Amino acid sequence: MKKINLLIITALSVFLYNCSETKDLFSIATKDLKQVYKPTETVNLSIENVENAKIDSVIYFSNDIKLGKSTENAVFNLKLEKLQFGIQDIKAIVHSEGEKTECVTSFELVSNITPKLYETKDYTILNTYNHDANAYTQGLEFYNGILFEGTGQNGESTLRKTDYKSGNVSKSVPLSPDYFGEGITVFNDKIYQLTWKNKVGFIYNAATLEQEKTFDYFSDIEGWGLTHNDKHLIMSDGTNKIYFLNPETQKMERFINVYSDTNAITELNELEWIDGKIWANIYLKDVIVIINPENGAVESAIDFSDLKTKNKKALTEGDEVLNGIAYNPSTKTVFITGKNWDKMFEIKMKKISN
Incomplete structure (x- = not known):
């Protein structure tokens, strides 16, 4: 069964990206994010706010599908059970003092079933x-x-x-x-x-x-x-x-x-x-x-x-x-x-x- 194990276990290289580099005011907090998740897990999304600017709201997307909205900079709890397997390109649109900043990160969602x-x-x-x-x-x-x-x-x-x-x-x-x-x-x-x-x-x-x-x-x-x-x-x-x-x-x-x-x-x-x-x-x-x-x-x-x-x-x-x-x-x-x-x-x- 060694051949099968090699087939199933060979992992892909996935990297976390981060945000809009225009102002460096905001970015998606990646300190606690992993590269790979399973559908039974929850991802806690929030915004790094280096200058403590006022944040009115944040709208989150995965692969351009809207996930939801958080007020101010409340932690957004993303349950993964309904997302499709694969790379999740996470986008956050931060609304702050009449302006919008777009931030991105990425992780991979794999199956929770061991074949x-x-x-x-x-x-x-x-x-x-x-x-x-x-x-x-x-x-x-x-x-x-x-x-x-x-x-x-x-x-x-x-x-x-x-x-x-x-x-x-x-x-x-x-x-x-x-x-x-x-x-x-x-x-x-x-x-x-x-x-x-x-x-x-x-x-x-x-x-x-x-x-x-x-x-x-x-x-x-x-x-x-x-x-x-x-x-x-x-x-x-x-x-x-x-x-x-x-x-x-x-x-x-x-x-x-x-x-x-x-x-x-x-x-x-x-x-x-x-x-x-x-x-x-x-x-x-x-x-x-x-x-x-x-x-x-x-x-x-x-x-x-x-x-x-x-x-x-x-x-x-x-x-x-x-x-x-x-x-x-x-x-x-x-x-x-x-x-x-x-x-x-x-x-x-x-x-x-x-």
Whole structure:
């Protein structure tokens, strides 16, 4: 489990900033502030007033969202439980004798949940199936008993239907060489497929694989992983962010920042929605993390490094990495593979507790 601990514990460097340097009359008091907080804590904010000038009021903001107001220089008790994980850029606007002074500081809010760590002994490999060793797996999902797979690489990207028991591809649709295929998901009889850097996605008929539409990304981001719940498409972009999109418009309705109890978890890749949680590959890691979709807290991390050794072909460190998670609702089992792996594994966890 040493690899997982290194992943979860690697801390980010965060520094406290301070204030408007125009007059140096006011600044946010940082003597008792920490660099990292958890949602169960409270931050006591006040203003350093070096010349004892009269302060009428102070209005506090976090990431430009108003938190509240204190009269004179009363301590403002900021409860963190409702703030989103991540860097909190705190701004104070000090009203004094008809003038306003803006002061800033910053700290990081992490999860208060220590992820549970699961090893090889905590899951059972029920079956091992053949997998196309030429498939650079980017997305994997069951729909009506059929396994759909999206593959990547320019000039090699496809959307395909697969007989998971034999590994045979029953139908494959190539993407234009200009596109590097990424994650897929199937929602309301439509297949959605991302591309990596083109900032465009495709919508197909799930029965025929006929492409019906394209859509532009809602922002200047990359496309990595894709899944869905009963309301949203759920998308990753290689950062620690996960976006919840309206399936009809493909516009973002909300996002979460994914955190452990020490740091942001970045390079989130292939996604799968399983029993109300988001399972996510982490690029170049043999670990899958299980994420609370409401707040982004990493609740569990599973070490699947043993699966790599069960492939017949020799796998390289850089490209042929763990990637591909598909939940089969009919068997209630999870299927896992990797980029250019020659095997796919049907596994069942012996225990997953929250």
